[in-house]
Structures are given as structure tokens and as C-alpha cells.
Amino acid sequence: MSIESLYRETQALDERDALAHLRDAFVLPVNAQGQTLTYLCGHSLGLAPRAARTLVDQELSTWEALGVQGHHEGPRPWIDYAEALRPALARLTGASVDEVVAMNGLSVNLHLLMASFYRPQGRRHRIVIEAGAFPSDRHAVASQLQWHGLDPDEALIELHAAPGSDLTEEATLEALLETQGEQIAMVLWPGVQYLTGQAFDLPRIVAAAHRAGAMCGFDLAHAIGNLPLSLHDAQADFAVWCSYKYLNSGPGAIAGAFVHSRHSRATLPGLAGWWGHDPATRFRMEPQFIPASGAAAWQLSNPPILSAAPLIASLALFDEAGIERLRQKSLAMNALLRREVTLRFAEALQCITPPEPQRQGCQLSLRVRAGRDTGRRVFDTLQRLGIVGDWREPDVLRFAPVPMYNRFDDIARLIQALDQALNLR
Ligand SMILES: Cc1ncc(COP(=O)(O)O)c(C=O)c1O
Structure with a gap:
């Protein structure tokens, strides 16, 4: 298919797209010449909703005008x-209001929840993560083990993908939990893998962990705002996420956490601060800690208002669009991008994101078969051509058509630029 006919196809898709107007609710980055960039990097940092500035300005005005009365x-x-x-x-998470809370950063929340949910006892002390886990998760887990006087070399199980595959199968985790389950205290798993874009079957993972008698927590950095989630029904014990990727809340924005309603800070040990105290009596300033109900009890500090304001703007857009409708558009975008990459560049690029819709989110990860040097050159050329994606060592390009603000046209632009960068003509 010629690039012109691809553009005609994407134009028709954009004209039929019931969510197309949402793009106008965002500010799109431009280059030095004022041309709009093709932004395909929402898996790393989502774009700014226009309303974010208004909301932050509002809080600055409240602070200036009212001081402490704000x-x-x-x-x-x-x-x-x-x-x-x-x-x-x-x-967004498929939870009750009581089960979620906005606070801190993702890694901080992971530590706070592991302080409650990772309770090593004798033989049952090991933690399972995937071998390619995001480094911060590995650091957090290894340091928790050390904090408990354990040796990560012994107590940390890192589950590898099958030889020759980039993907870790749920069945491999199930098999591990079946054979070594009595040693395992906790499973920490991603909702969507940051490098490959693989989406996991969360209910299946929870069920396997629970059958083995282990706690199950999730890092949803790449899943929240990307896929519909049902954490309550999945019976997840806890989950954490950041808000700067698909939640479009700005760099370092306030993160979040989920704690299932069958758990309570009144019975679980944990770290405490005044903001986790029951709000009804918090300001009596009494020395005893009386936990708030639900996930709110894990809060330590009063919230950072200026980093939480953009999240209000973003969440309103999710409520307007609906995550199910966003997901339908995302799957259509991903299928189109995959089709074009496979048709045109199969010799140069390998899609490492699984092809099955239920095993993918917005992101498509492409391995440059010729390796790092070619890959870096391709990536640099794409940047010069106004495509914003990212590069992960040693050989992976990541792009995420985000249904909230990307058009199908952006996919045609990426394909045209890839064609040029790979110099296939
Ligand atoms: C999968 C995953 N986990 C954890 C983190 C760390 O997040 P934070 O710096 O917000 O703690 C990131 C950051 O990009 C991530 O992608």
C-alpha cells in the first residue's frame, strides 16, 4: 500500500473517531519552527491537559489570596x-472509593505497601518479580528483603522469559508458584511490562499467588489509564501507580495506591503519619494513631496540592471519554500500527509486544534487528523528523498511540518517518 493510501485510510478513521475532539483538550508540543510534533510517548510522560494550567493557577491564586485559609x-x-x-x-482501577488513594510517588507507595504486605515468616519469605522488572521495583524489593535481614541473592526470585522470548508467560509464574509456593511470601508483578508492552492477566496472577498462600501486589505504572482494570474483583491485595504516564498529570505528579477492602490498616502493621489518621479526629492532635478507613490510612503527609491539581483535569477527561471507549480506539490504533510495521518493515523491525489484543496496551515495542548502532541512528532520525517516541537500551524503540490525544494520522506519520529512517527505499 502506498503511503498516500495509508494517509487516506487514517484520515477516514480520524473522521469517524467519536473521541477525536479530546485532542483539543491537550497542549501538543511543537518544534523550534512551531510545527506540531508527532507525540507517541504517553507511556513515558503524558501530555498536559489544557485545564491543568487553569487548575494549578487557581491553587496559586488561592494560596496568594487566602494563605492558610486555603x-x-x-x-x-x-x-x-x-x-x-x-x-x-x-x-479507573475497578475499585471502591475506599480502596484507592492519591499520595506520594510510585516507589514510595511501593515501600509503604510492602511494609504492610511483605511479612516474611520462616520458610515463607521469598519475593517473586519478573527478571526484567523496572529497576526501581527491583531496588525496592531487594532493599525490603535487606531491611528484614534477608539476602536478596537467596530470597529474591526473578522469573525469566522462556529462552528466545521477550515475554514472561502467566503459566511460567503459575508453575513456579505450584512448585515453590510454600516459600513465597509475595508476588510483585506489572500490569503492563514497561519494555515489551506486554499486558498481563491480573486475575489469573492473583489467583495463582493466593493458591500458593502468597500476597499479590501490582505496579500499574503502565496500566492505569491505558487498560480497563478490575482490581477489586481480581482480589489483588495491593497496587501502586504513577500519574505522569497515561494519567497525564505532569512530571513527578502525585501517585496512587490500591488496598483491597478485605485488608485494613486497623489489623495490618504499617508505617504511619498524621494524614493517614481518621480525618474525623485528626485535628484533635492526640498521640494515638487511629487509622482512616481503607487505603487512605496509608497516607503519611498532607497532599502536594500543586502536583495534584493537574490530575483533577486529567481524571475529568477520563470520566468524559470512558476507559472502555478509549480502549476500543487504542486497540484499533495498535492493530493499524502493527499491520503497517509488519507489512513494511518486518526485515528491519521485530514487534516484541504480543499480538493478542488482551496482551497489549497502547504501547508497541519494536526491536531493531540490526542492533544498537542502527537503532540509535533510526531513533535520532525519527526525532529530527518530529516523531517523539523513546529508545530503551540496547535495541528497542517504544511508541504509544494514546487514544486520548493521538490521531490515526499520527500512525501514518510514524510509518512515513520510519520508512525514511530505515532508508528502505
Ligand atoms: C514500571 C515502573 N515502575 C516504577 C517506576 C518509578 O516511578 P517513580 O519514579 O514515580 O517512583 C517507573 C517510572 O517510570 C515505571 O515505569
């Missing part, structure tokens, strides 16, 4: 700020 007055009193984020986060 906690109780103004358009959104700060005292209830984190509380107000919970219903929309619950909708």
Missing part, C-alpha cells in the same frame, strides 16, 4: 483535595 476556603479546599480524587481513581 485549607478550608476557595474553589477546592485543600483539606479535602486528595479525597476528591478518589472516585475517579476508583473508576
